[in-house]
Every structure is written in structure tokens, then in C-alpha cells.
Amino acid sequence: MKIVEIKHPLVKHKIGLLRDMHISTREFRQLAREIGSLLTYEATSDLPTEKITINCWSGPTEIDQIQGKKVTIVPILRAGLGMLDGVLELIPNARISVVGIYRDEETLQPVPYFQKLTADLDQRLAIIVDPMLATGGSMIATIELLKASGCKHIKALVLVAAPEGIEALKKTHPDVDLYTAAIDQGLNDKGYILPGLGDAGDKLFGTK
Ligand SMILES: O=P(O)(O)OC[C@H]1O[C@H](OP(=O)(O)OP(=O)(O)O)[C@H](O)[C@@H]1O
Ligand SMILES: O=c1cc[nH]c(=O)[nH]1
Numbered sequence: 001m002k003i004v005e006i007k008h009p010l011v012k013h014k015i016g017l018l019r020d021m022h023i024s025t026r027e028f029r030q031l032a033r034e035i036g037s038l039l040t041y042e043a044t045s046d047l048p049t050e051k052i053t054i055n056c057w058s059g060p061t062e063i064d065q066i067q068g069k070k071v072t073i074v075p076i077l078r079a080g081l082g083m084l085d086g087v088l089e090l091i092p093n094a095r096i097s098v099v100g101i102y103r104d105e106e107t108l109q110p111v112p113y114f115q116k117l118t119a120d121l122d123q124r125l126a127i128i129v130d131p132m133l134a135t136g137g138s139m140i141a142t143i144e145l146l147k148a149s150g151c152k153h154i155k156a157l158v159l160v161a162a163p164e165g166i167e168a169l170k171k172t173h174p175d176v177d178l179y180t181a182a183i184d185q186g187l188n189d190k191g192y193i194l195p196g197l198g199d200a201g202d203k204l205f206g207t208k
């Protein structure tokens, strides 16, 4: 399994700002979106390109364009919506497949409650976005429902990943590539990532 922890100074700086317990909702939203863009830039660096000829002002000119493969972005509700605009800034034509899953607070098991996927998933690269990979349960459930609908090529983009979630993902779906802005220390007894960000959904939506 490919695991990429982005070491770029801009990413490190922005993830550090996100950890401030006094961060405002507005700042949290802006940083989640910006890091979403930077993760997308890295995650798409291996997309194949092909040469085509266009009419440039100076005459026919060969240019590079991204080959064949189309993209669907998959935000996991709610918190994944906080990264969606950042991905769309770089891939504005992408289809969006929405998955609603929350984590039961007691059992930490993922509970699916919504899904609306784009039709031709077997021909698309799916880019799943969710700020937090904690136990990995929500991400794994999302990957399973995408694969059940024919999806064959999946990348997961998260702001913060716990080693426990990475291990679970490695075991179940080694074919999925993971891009993260930080790999943190681990989970506390309530399944929250340490040092982490706290509850990303509540911070993005201003709830609690
Ligand atoms: O790796 P896991 O242990 O499954 O935990 C991570 C999940 O928990 C959070 O969602 P949450 O359940 O808080 O839902 P929300 O986005 O609606 O707040 C987070 O956004 C992930 O989806
Ligand atoms: O640390 C965590 C773990 C799960 N969900 C969050 O929002 N934060």
C-alpha cells in the first residue's frame, strides 16, 4: 500500500495552525480546504498524460493533457465536505459521489446513512476525502461500498491519520493509496486521534 505523508513546509505549517484549540470555525474551514488542495496536487502527480495537437496563436502546437481516466470525488459526510472545495479547485469537472457515514460514539463502528454515487464508477478514479482516519472504520466502509459499485482505482486523502487506522487500511485494502498531511501518535480511549484536531465535523460545522 502506498502511504504518502506530505512533508511540504506549507502543509506542515497549515496542519499546525489547525491544531490550535482556539481556532475559529472560519479559519478551520479555510485551512481544511487549502490542505485539501495541496493533498490533491500530490495525489494526482501520477496521473498519465498524453500529447495532443491544438491550434495555438502561433500555429498547431503539441500540448499535454490528462489521459482518459475520469475522476469522482467522494466526501464522507459530514466532515469530508470541508475538503471538497479544495479538491474541486484543482479538478473542477470531477463528478461528486456523496457517502454519509458517522461513527457510533460507543462502539466506534461506522454507521452508513446515505449514498449517492456517480454512475460509471468502474471507469473513474475515486478520490475519497475525510479529515480524520482514526480507527479506519469509516474509510474502510466507504471503500467497500465503492468497490461493491465497481470502482477499481481509489485514493484516500485525509488531514490526519492515526497509525491504527493506517494498519487497518493496509490489512483490508492494500490497493488503496493514502495521502495524509500528518501521521499522529495514536488513539485515546474514546477513539480520538492524539494530538489530532479534536472533532473535525464539529469544528467545520460549528456544532457543540
Ligand atoms: O476512522 P474512524 O474511527 O471511523 O473515525 C473517523 C471518522 O469520524 C469522523 O466522522 P464523525 O463520525 O464524527 O461524523 P461527522 O463527520 O458527521 O462529524 C471523521 O470525519 C471520520 O469520518
Ligand atoms: O480524532 C478524531 C477521531 C474521529 N473523528 C474526529 O473528528 N476526530
Ligand SMILES: [Mg+2]
Residues within 6 Å of the ligand: 079, 199, 200, 201, 202
Ligand atoms: Mg464528527
